Every structure is written in C-alpha cells, then in structure tokens.
Amino acid sequence: MPPWVASAPRCIIGRQAIERLPFALRRSHKASLPLNLLRVRRASTHVSPTAINVRPNIPPQNQELYDALSGLSSAAEVYVNISRVQLALRGLAAQDAVVRIAVLSMNSQKSAQQLARLLLADPLGTEGQWEKQLGSSQNEEGKAVLLRYGDESNAHTSSPLYNILSVPSRVLRAHNIEILVSTLNTNVAISAAITTTESSKDSILVPKIQAPAATGLPVPYPTHKTLVLGEGLESAVAYGRFTADVTEGLEDMVKVAIDLPPSSTEPDADNTAEFLATNLKVGTNALNKFRESIANSEVYEHGWFQSGLPSITHWLVQYLQGPSPESLKPVLKSLICSIVDDVESNIAKQDAEQLHKLASSTPPSQTSDSILKNLETWAEQSHTELRDQLDEAFISRSWHKLAWWKLIWRVDDVSMILEDVLQRRWLVSAEKNAVYLAGQMNQAGYPETLTSNPPLPIDNNAAAAAASDPSPPSPPSPPSTTVQPPLPPWPTLIPQTRTSLLHTTLPPLQTLSQRLVLQSLTTTSLSTALATLFYISLPTFSLFEASAVAALGTVYALRRMQKVWEEAKSVWVGEVREGGRRAVKGVEDGVRGILVRREREEKEGRREREGVEERRRAREAVGRVREVLERLGRGE
Incomplete structure (x- = not known):
C-alpha cells in the first residue's frame, strides 16, 4: 500500500481520491486496498433516488x-x-469546464474535417489513426464528428447524433476543449429568413445536429465559439446574406475562414479581422513535407504561414484561459x-411591437356600446322603412299600372315600373344611414372596411338569349390593364343586393309579361277563328253559339294570364321583401362581427399588456447578471 494512502484519513478517501490516482496505480494496488476502503468507494458511487435534483457542487x-x-x-x-x-x-x-468549439463548413463537411485535422495534428509525430478516420469517406454521409482528447484506443459511448473520435492533441488537453465538426446551411431564401423565428446568430452558435430518421428533429448543440469555413468568394457573399439580421459584431465568438487560392506572399496575421484567408491544400502539403523529413522544416514553416492556419490557431485558443485557475474564463x-x-x-x-400596437389605440368600451346602440337603431329603422316603403309602393298608381287587365298596353313598361320601385322605394334611406354609421365607426377608431362582395347571380335568360342570337360574334377586345378602383369604406351589401335584384328578377318578369300577352292574343284569335268557322260551315250553328265559343276562348286566355301574372308579381314582391331583410341583416351582422373582433383584440391586448410585468422581471434579471459580472471583473 502506498504510504500516503495509509496515512490519509479514511473519511476523505473516497471515490474522488481513487479516481484521481493514475490508471496503472489504481490497477496495481486495487487488490491491496483495505476492505473498508473498497466499501467506502462502493457506497460513494451509489446514487439515491431522491438525489436526482441535487444542486451541483458549484x-x-x-x-x-x-x-x-x-x-x-x-x-x-x-x-x-x-x-x-x-x-x-x-x-x-x-x-x-470543457470549452465547446464548432467547425462548420458552408460547403462540404469533408473540408471542415480537413481543417480540424490540420489544427490538431502533431507535425512531429506520424499520422494518427484518428487522422485517417477523420479523412476517410465514412463521415461523408453528413453525420457530425466530435473530437475529444484521449488515447486513440479509448472507447466512447456511441451516439446516434455524431461520431466520437479520441484525439491525443496537446491543444485539446492544454485548453480543455472539444471540437464539433459539422455543416452550416446558408442557402436560405430571403422570405424564409424573414419568417423564421431563429436568428442566424443562434444558427451559428447553436448548430443543429440532424437526429436519426426515427425522430427526424434536429438537436441543438450550443458552443462557446464557432469557426465557419467557406470556399471561394461566393461563400463570403452567402455568409454576409445569411448574417444580415445580426446587428452586433461576433468577432470574439465567430470567425470565418475562406479557402482561397494561395498568395505569393505570406498573409498578414490580423487576428481582429472577421474573415481570414486560408488554403487547406497548402497547409496539408506543408504538414506532409515536414513529416517526411525534418530537413523540410523551412518548407513547412513557409507553407504553414502561407496557408493562414497560424491566425486560425491563435483565434482557436484565444480567451480560453483566465488570469488564474479560480477566475472566470473569458470565453x-x-x-x-x-x-x-x-x-x-x-x-x-417586444417593446417596439407593443408600442406599435398601442399607437393604433383601441376604442374604449363606451364607444363600442354607443356604436352598438346606433347599429340597433339603424337596423330597426331599416326594417321599418323596408316594410312601409314597399307597402306604399305596392298600392301606388304606378304599381296599379301592372294590373293584369292593363298588361296588354303596359307590357313594355314592366321593367321600368319595377326598376322604379327598387330605385326609389327599396332601402334608400337605410343605405344613406349605413354610410353615416360607417363614418362614426371610422371616427371611433374602427378602420375596417365594411364591404361585402357576394357574387352576382347569373341571368340564365340573358345567357340563353345571347346563345340563340344568330348575329356573328364581335372580335375579342384586347385585354384591359385598368385597375379596379378600391371599394368604398362603407357597407355595400344593400346596393349590391339591389343590383342583383335588378339583374336577376326584372328580365324574367319582362319576358313573362310579353309571353302571356302573346299567348292570350293567340288563344283569343284561335277561339274567334274557330267560332267563325263553325258559324259558316254549320247551318245549324247559330250566331249566339259561335259567340259563346269565341267568348269561352277569350275568358280562358284572360283567366290564365291573370292567374300566372298575379302569381309572378306575388313571388317578385316576396323576393324583394326577403332580399331587403337579408341585406339589412347582413350589414348588421357585419358590424357586430367587427365589434366582436375588436373586443377580442382588446382582450388580447390586455393579455399582451400583462407581458409588461414579465418583461420588467426579465430586465431585472438581466441587471442582476450584469451587476455580478461587473463585480467579478473588478475582482470583488
């Protein structure tokens, strides 16, 4: 047993002390450790189910x-x-803590892997197995690669998101970093860039790793720094378009390296520039030459600096270590x-959006109540007008001119009389008052256009007449380029309904009146001719009987004309009344819908105003973080 182990207190010799031992020392002395020490180690590795949410040892x-x-x-x-x-x-x-750095290629991931190899390779050593794996074609399928420090023989837990390679690099070990090699898609349309909720800054600093096809959702992998690699000037232009929404500089966290043809002279080492020129082919040739023989050191040095890789290496390890181990890392x-x-x-x-919404101030509730009362008054007056004006129109002298027995000499005035009823007696005052109502709503802060544009019904009779017209068709007129005038900001349902009634109901009635007169005259003429024929050809057929036959035909024709015409007029009167009622109801529903939508918007606005408190708390949290950072910067 090592002497320091025997002399150390058993209470402090646990899992952490044993894990800090060298691997060979742990393996050789594991059997010689006391039994109680092994028990302590086993007990320290056991995690209680209640300790899942235990705070870390900060x-x-x-x-x-x-x-x-x-x-x-x-x-x-x-x-x-x-x-x-x-x-x-x-x-x-x-x-x-480990510092995460991403190397993202705007073109092919193979170029990013080649750059990572050049940054981590040891020129004094031979080509490692990790270099061969990184340069092989097995990673061309688009799967990201994670480079961690360790022996090449170390086995890592496989991940479905990326391939893990152990790299015995002094850069990774000295600065405790790991490098993610992946791609960055900058070919995004302008419209997609405007509508997306993720900024280009988040796309660069939090690259998305494509998950397996089973899930399909990309997984974010946040990093401390990101190195973006492009090929040619087109990549620089594409990167500029992609980061057009970034208003602040990212020089400390993002660096762009463009693979350009090598220059005749060594590039200036400007570490503050956002874009760095590099050439991977020159760097690779320099590395290979040096590994062939140390005698090529001068060629290696010249090619290495000509490739621009020293500036990238300097940025890679910049700001990774603080002035002391206990201080906060600059990165x-x-x-x-x-x-x-x-x-x-x-x-x-969010504040700007809220101020923009508040600029178009919503009307208070009393204004909505006033408009609603005016709407109810307008609807009541419109229904009353529709009833009274049509009642007066249908008992007027002009309407009596359409009596069935006057139809013979008034047949050409049917359309004129019916049009006069619609133009003079059908919701004339209601249409004007609707314009006044729209003006009141606009003044109160309702900018919506109270228009309704139902498609006008097709006149089947006119279409049939046009189809049966033997006249040759007129030559097609050239396409018109005139722009339709904008709709007026008041309800147009009433005049549109009137126009629809004029186009769909008047031509059929005019046609029916002419047909009835023609049929009545034809029937009367035929009965009179038949009675005359009977009176002349039959000696026993008296004049009284012949007159009876002629009178019977005339009565039948007139009775039929009276029945059909009066029924047609009744149907037309019902259509006019129902059309007026629907027009008034449509305008009323449209205005009520606007009021309901505005009330809903007011409620949403109140909910948005409740977000002011949330933003205030967020600002206070931001202030606390900045205050602590300032104190740490002063060394307090």
Whole structure:
C-alpha cells in the first residue's frame, strides 16, 4: 500500500481520491486496498433516488453568478435561448469546464474535417489513426464528428447524433476543449429568413445536429465559439446574406475562414479581422513535407504561414484561459454577455411591437356600446322603412299600372315600373344611414372596411338569349390593364343586393309579361277563328253559339294570364321583401362581427399588456447578471 494512502484519513478517501490516482496505480494496488476502503468507494458511487435534483457542487466564486443566470433563465424564458443558458450554467458549475468549439463548413463537411485535422495534428509525430478516420469517406454521409482528447484506443459511448473520435492533441488537453465538426446551411431564401423565428446568430452558435430518421428533429448543440469555413468568394457573399439580421459584431465568438487560392506572399496575421484567408491544400502539403523529413522544416514553416492556419490557431485558443485557475474564463464570460445582450435585444423588439400596437389605440368600451346602440337603431329603422316603403309602393298608381287587365298596353313598361320601385322605394334611406354609421365607426377608431362582395347571380335568360342570337360574334377586345378602383369604406351589401335584384328578377318578369300577352292574343284569335268557322260551315250553328265559343276562348286566355301574372308579381314582391331583410341583416351582422373582433383584440391586448410585468422581471434579471459580472471583473 502506498504510504500516503495509509496515512490519509479514511473519511476523505473516497471515490474522488481513487479516481484521481493514475490508471496503472489504481490497477496495481486495487487488490491491496483495505476492505473498508473498497466499501467506502462502493457506497460513494451509489446514487439515491431522491438525489436526482441535487444542486451541483458549484465553486464558491461562481455561486452568485450561477444563481443570477438561473434566475434569468426562469424570468426570461421566452426571450432567452435555453440551450446557451444551459451551456453557461454547466460551465459555472465546474472548476475547469470543457470549452465547446464548432467547425462548420458552408460547403462540404469533408473540408471542415480537413481543417480540424490540420489544427490538431502533431507535425512531429506520424499520422494518427484518428487522422485517417477523420479523412476517410465514412463521415461523408453528413453525420457530425466530435473530437475529444484521449488515447486513440479509448472507447466512447456511441451516439446516434455524431461520431466520437479520441484525439491525443496537446491543444485539446492544454485548453480543455472539444471540437464539433459539422455543416452550416446558408442557402436560405430571403422570405424564409424573414419568417423564421431563429436568428442566424443562434444558427451559428447553436448548430443543429440532424437526429436519426426515427425522430427526424434536429438537436441543438450550443458552443462557446464557432469557426465557419467557406470556399471561394461566393461563400463570403452567402455568409454576409445569411448574417444580415445580426446587428452586433461576433468577432470574439465567430470567425470565418475562406479557402482561397494561395498568395505569393505570406498573409498578414490580423487576428481582429472577421474573415481570414486560408488554403487547406497548402497547409496539408506543408504538414506532409515536414513529416517526411525534418530537413523540410523551412518548407513547412513557409507553407504553414502561407496557408493562414497560424491566425486560425491563435483565434482557436484565444480567451480560453483566465488570469488564474479560480477566475472566470473569458470565453465563458463572453458567452454570458452574449446571452444577456440577446435577452435585452428580444425585450426591446417586444417593446417596439407593443408600442406599435398601442399607437393604433383601441376604442374604449363606451364607444363600442354607443356604436352598438346606433347599429340597433339603424337596423330597426331599416326594417321599418323596408316594410312601409314597399307597402306604399305596392298600392301606388304606378304599381296599379301592372294590373293584369292593363298588361296588354303596359307590357313594355314592366321593367321600368319595377326598376322604379327598387330605385326609389327599396332601402334608400337605410343605405344613406349605413354610410353615416360607417363614418362614426371610422371616427371611433374602427378602420375596417365594411364591404361585402357576394357574387352576382347569373341571368340564365340573358345567357340563353345571347346563345340563340344568330348575329356573328364581335372580335375579342384586347385585354384591359385598368385597375379596379378600391371599394368604398362603407357597407355595400344593400346596393349590391339591389343590383342583383335588378339583374336577376326584372328580365324574367319582362319576358313573362310579353309571353302571356302573346299567348292570350293567340288563344283569343284561335277561339274567334274557330267560332267563325263553325258559324259558316254549320247551318245549324247559330250566331249566339259561335259567340259563346269565341267568348269561352277569350275568358280562358284572360283567366290564365291573370292567374300566372298575379302569381309572378306575388313571388317578385316576396323576393324583394326577403332580399331587403337579408341585406339589412347582413350589414348588421357585419358590424357586430367587427365589434366582436375588436373586443377580442382588446382582450388580447390586455393579455399582451400583462407581458409588461414579465418583461420588467426579465430586465431585472438581466441587471442582476450584469451587476455580478461587473463585480467579478473588478475582482470583488
């Protein structure tokens, strides 16, 4: 047994102490450990079912910031990206948390894998197995790759989201980072970019990993930093379009590397630039040359700097370590500041939308009640007008001109008399008062257009007449490019119903009157001719009998004309009354619908105004996080 184990108190020798032992030491001395020590280790690894939600062992210097950020995720859950908050909380809960870096390719994932290989490869060593796996074609299927530090022989738990490779890289070990290699789709249409709820910043810093086909839903993988790789100037233009909605710089968290043809001179190492020029082919050739022989070190150095990879490597490990092991990592601080800035930006957008809605002030409830009373008065007066005016129209001298026995000499005036009834007696005052009612609603803050456009019925008789017209068809007129004038902002259902009645009911009545007169004259003529023939051809047929036959035909024709015409007029009167009633009811329902919708909007507005308190709490949580960050920055 090692002497330090024998001298250490048993109460502090547990799972953590044993896990910190070197692997070989644990294996060689496991059998020599006391039985009670093994029991302590087994007891320490057992997790009670009641300890599932136990708070993590947070370092004391991060406790206040952890609590403030947790309060922000609760108070501003609508305005914050939960994935990024969870990554920040995970970083605060550990003394030296893993830093996540994503390498996303805008073209092929194979290029991103090649770049990750160049950044992590050891030029002094031979090509590792992980390099061969990373460069092989097995990852061309689009599945992401996660690079973690470890021996190549280490076995990792397989994940359906990404392939895990153990990389014995000094960069990964020294800075405690892991790299996710995937793709970034920047070929998004402008209309889709406007309607989507996710910003391009979230798409870059929280890349989506495609889940298996069983689920189909992408899984977010938040990162601290992201390196975007493009090929050619077209990729730079596509990236600029994709990030058009980002109003603040992302230089500390996002870097764009464009694979361009190599320049004749070594590029300047400008680590503050958002775009870096690189050439993967030159970097790969330089690495291969150095591995062939150390004598090619000068060629390697020249090619390595010409490829632009040193600037990318410098950015990769920049801001990963703080001034002391206990201090907050700059990359974690940048992540928290970015989260807070996003919350403030989302709250500001919500405030702007709320102010825009409040600018078009909704009318108070008393105004709605006043309009509703005016609507009820208008509806009552309109129904009364429809009844009284039509009653007067149907007992007037003009209407009596359409009596059946006057139809013979008034047959050409049928359309004129019926049109006069509709134009002068059918809801004339109701139409004018509806315009006044619409004006009152517009003045009260109801901008909706009270229009209704039912399709006019087709006149079958006119269509049949047009079909039977033997006249040659006129040449087609050129297509008209005139724009239809906008509808007036008042109810148009009454005039449209009147127009529909004029087009659908008057032509059939006019046609019926002409047909009845023609049939009556024809029947009377035939009966008179038959009576004359009987009187001439039959000697026993007296004049009285012949007159009786002629009178019988005439009475039959007139009686038939009276019955059909009076029945047609009654049907037309019923259609006119019913059409007026439906028009008034339609206008009334339309206005009531607008009032109901506005009342519903007022309720929704009240619910939105209740969100003011939620935004106030979110601002207070943001202020607490910023206050703690300032104190940590001052070293308090």
